Amino acid sequence: MSIPLSAELLKQRRQGAAMAWGFLAVPAFATLFAFGLELVVPAAGGAHVVASVHPLRSAIRAVAIAGDPFAQLFYAVGAAAFFAVDYRYGTWRQIVPRNRRFALLFAKMLGFALCAAASLVLLGAGDLLASLVLPLTRGFALTDVPPATLASLTLAFGTSFLELLALGGTVALLATLTRSTLGALLPAFLLSFLLAGAEALLNLSGNALAALPLPTLAADAVRSWIGGGDGAASVGAAAIAAAALVGWSVLTYGAAALVFARQDLTTE
Amino acid sequence: MEAVEVEGVSKRYGRGDRAVRALAGLSFAVPRGGIFGLLGPNGAGKSTLMRIVAGLVFADEGEVLLFGERASAAGRRRLGAMIESANFYPFLTAAETLEVLSRTSGCRIAAGTLLARVGLAAAANRRVGTFSLGMKQRLGIAAALIGEPDLLLLDEPANGLDPPGTLELRKLLRALADEDGITIIMSSHLLDEVERLCDRVAILDRGTLKAEGDLASLLGGGEQLWLDASPSERVLARVGERGRPHAGGVAVSIARAETPALLKALGEEGVAIYEARWLRPGLERFFRGEESR
Numbered sequence: 371m372s373i374p375l376s377a378e379l380l381k382q383r384r385q386g387a388a389m390a391w392g393f394l395a396v397p398a399f400a401t402l403f404a405f406g407l408e409l410v411v412p413a414a415g416g417a418h419v420v421a422s423v424h425p426l427r428s429a430i431r432a433v434a435i436a437g438d439p440f441a442q443l444f445y446a447v448g449a450a451a452f453f454a455v456d457y458r459y460g461t462w463r464q465i466v467p468r469n470r471r472f473a474l475l476f477a478k479m480l481g482f483a484l485c486a487a488a489s490l491v492l493l494g495a496g497d498l499l500a501s502l503v504l505p506l507t508r509g510f511a512l513t514d515v516p517p518a519t520l521a522s523l524t525l526a527f528g529t530s531f532l533e534l535l536a537l538g539g540t541v542a543l544l545a546t547l548t549r550s551t552l553g554a555l556l557p558a559f560l561l562s563f564l565l566a567g568a569e570a571l572l573n574l575s576g577n578a579l580a581a582l583p584l585p586t587l588a589a590d591a592v593r594s595w596i597g598g599g600d601g602a603a604s605v606g607a608a609a610i611a612a613a614a615l616v617g618w619s620v621l622t623y624g625a626a627a628l629v630f631a632r633q634d635l636t637t638e
Numbered sequence: 639m640e641a642v643e644v645e646g647v648s649k650r651y652g653r654g655d656r657a658v659r660a661l662a663g664l665s666f667a668v669p670r671g672g673i674f675g676l677l678g679p680n681g682a683g684k685s686t687l688m689r690i691v692a693g694l695v696f697a698d699e700g701e702v703l704l705f706g707e708r709a710s711a712a713g714r715r716r717l718g719a720m721i722e723s724a725n726f727y728p729f730l731t732a733a734e735t736l737e738v739l740s741r742t743s744g745c746r747i748a749a750g751t752l753l754a755r756v757g758l759a760a761a762a763n764r765r766v767g768t769f770s771l772g773m774k775q776r777l778g779i780a781a782a783l784i785g786e787p788d789l790l791l792l793d794e795p796a797n798g799l800d801p802p803g804t805l806e807l808r809k810l811l812r813a814l815a816d817e818d819g820i821t822i823i824m825s826s827h828l829l830d831e832v833e834r835l836c837d838r839v840a841i842l843d844r845g846t847l848k849a850e851g852d853l854a855s856l857l858g859g860g861e862q863l864w865l866d867a868s869p870s871e872r873v874l875a876r877v878g879e880r881g882r883p884h885a886g887g888v889a890v891s892i893a894r895a896e897t898p899a900l901l902k903a904l905g906e907e908g909v910a911i912y913e914a915r916w917l918r919p920g921l922e923r924f925f926r927g928e929e930s931r
Contacts, residue, residue, distance in 0.1 A: 372744050374742040374744070376741050378742075381727060381730065384729050384734060385727075386729075455727070459727055460725035462694070463689075463694055464725070464739055465739065465742045467692040467714045467717055467719045468715050468717065468742075468785070469742060634651075634689075634696060635695065636689065636695060
C-alpha cells in the first residue's frame with residue numbers, strides 16, 4: 371500500500387496561510403517573545419545580568435508551550451488544514467476513487483506529524499537561540515541552576531509531540547464526523563480550554579492522577595516527571611500518562627479511520 | 639468481458655420514514671469500448687450510481703464489477719472519474735492540481751500535455767480558484783485522464799461549457815473512445831448531447847432501469863414520415879389510421895421500405911409534395927412515458 375505523503379505535503383505547501391498560522395505562528399511568537407525578554411530585561415536591569423535559567427531548561431519550557439490552550443488553537447488550525455481540507459473543497463471525489471481510504475488518511479496523519487515535529491523543533495531552537503546568542507554575544511554568564519540535559523529536552527520534545535498528535539487525532543475525528551473545518555476547530559479549541567480548567571480543578575482537589583487519561587493533563591504529568599524536584603510525578607504516573615497520550619492518538623485516529631472507511635461521500 | 643457490470647445495486651439515503659430510495663436493484667452492463675450514456679431526470683439515481691462505481695458511496699445491496707473484478711481501490715486504478723461538479727483546491731494552479739492528483743495516484747504525468755489536450759495549456763499556471771465553471775470542467779476531464787485509464791466516468795461533462803467548448807468536448811470524447819479505446823460512461827440531462835455522442839444508453843427513473851440498449855434500437859421503431867403536401871386531406875385518406883395532422887403537414891407511421899411506393903402513389907393522385915422528412919422520436923419519449931404506449 372503506497373502512502374501519498376508527497377502529494378499531501380505538496381498540497382499543504384500551497385495552503386500558505388493555514389500552514390503559517392497552524393505551525394509557524396506558535397514558534398514565531400514564542401521566539402520573538404524570548405528574544406524580546408533577552409533584549410529588554412538585561413537592558414532594564416542595568417550592567418551585568420546573569421542568566422537564571424539553563425538554556426536547555428528554557429527550551430524544555432518552550433516546547434511545553436505546545437500544550438497551552440491558545441497554542442493548541444493554532445495547532446488545531448494546522449490539523450484542520452490537513453484533515454478538513456478535502457471536505458471543505460469537496461475534493462475527496464478526486465482522490466478517493468483510485469486510492470485506499472486508509473492510505474489517504476494515513477498520509478494526512480504523517481503530514482501533520484511532520485509539520486508538528488518541525489514546529490516543535492522551531493519552538494525549541496528559537497528559544498535556545500534567544501537564550502544563548504544574545505547573552506553570549508554580550509558576554510553574560512550562563513549559570514546552571516537548576517541543570518538540564520539533552521535527554522530531558524528530547525523527552526520534553528517527545529511529550530509535546532505526543533500531545534500534538536493527540537490533538538491532531540481529535541481534529542481528524544471531528545473533521546471526519548462533522549465534514550467541516552469549523553466543526554473540527556471549535557470543539558477542539560473548547561476541549562483544550564475545558565481540559566485546562568479540569569486540570570486546575572483536579573490539581574486543587576489533589577486528585578490529579580484521575581485525570582491522566584486526558585491528553586493535556588497526561589502531558590503535564592510527564593513534564594512534571596521530566597522536570598523533577600519536589601512534587602514531581604512518579605515514574606509510574608509518567609509512564610501511565612505517556613501511555614494515555616499514545617492511547618488517545620491511537621483511539622482518535624483509529625476512530626477517524628473507521629468512520630472514514632465506511633463514509634458515504636455524497637456531498638463531502 | 640464487460641467494462642462495468644452493475645448487479646442488483648440498491649441504495650437508500652437516510653433511515654426510517656425519511657429514507658430516500660436512490661437505486662432499487664439496478665442491474666445492467668456496460669460493454670468495453672464506446673461511449674455509454676446514463677440518462678434520467680433529476681433524482682433518477684445517475685449520480686448515486688456513478689458515486690458507487692467510483693467508490694465514493696457504498697451500495698446497500700448488490701455489487702459492481704470493473705473489468706470482471708469486484709470494484710476495489712486496486713480495480714479502480716483503471717478508472718478516471720469526474721463526479722458531479724469538478725471540485726479542486728482553489729489555492730493550487732492547474733498544473734499543481736494535476737501534479738498533486740497524479741502523486742496521490744502514484745502516477746507520473748506530463749501536466750502540460752494533459753492540459754493541452756483539454757485546451758487549458760495557457761492557464762497551466764493560473765490558480766484554479768480563478769477558473770470559470772467551464773475551465774474547471776476541462777480540468778476535471780484532464781484529472782480523470784491521469785494514469786491513462788481504461789474507463790472514464792463523466793458526470794454531466796458538458797456542464798458550464800460554451801458552444802465551442804461543447805464541440806471540442808465532443809471531439810475529445812469521441813477521440814478518447816475511438817482512438818485511445820477508452821470506455822466512457824457519461825451522464826447528461828442534455829438528450830441531444832447523448833444522442834450525438836453515445837453508442838449505448840441506459841435510462842434510469844427513480845432508481846430503476848427504464849430502458850437500455852444501443853442508441854439505434856432505442857431510437858428506432860417510432861419514426862414517422864412527415865409530409866408537407868397539398869391537399870393534405872388526400873394524404874390522410876390514402877394512409878388511413880397511420881396518418882395524423884402534424885405541424886402543418888401530415889405525419890405518417892410507415893416503414894422506410896414502403897416510403898417510395900407511398901410517394902409514387904400520392905404523386906399519381908395529383909398530390910403536390912413540397913417537403914418530406916423523417917421525424918425521429920428521440921429519447922424524450924422515454925421521459926414523456928411514450929415508450930409504454
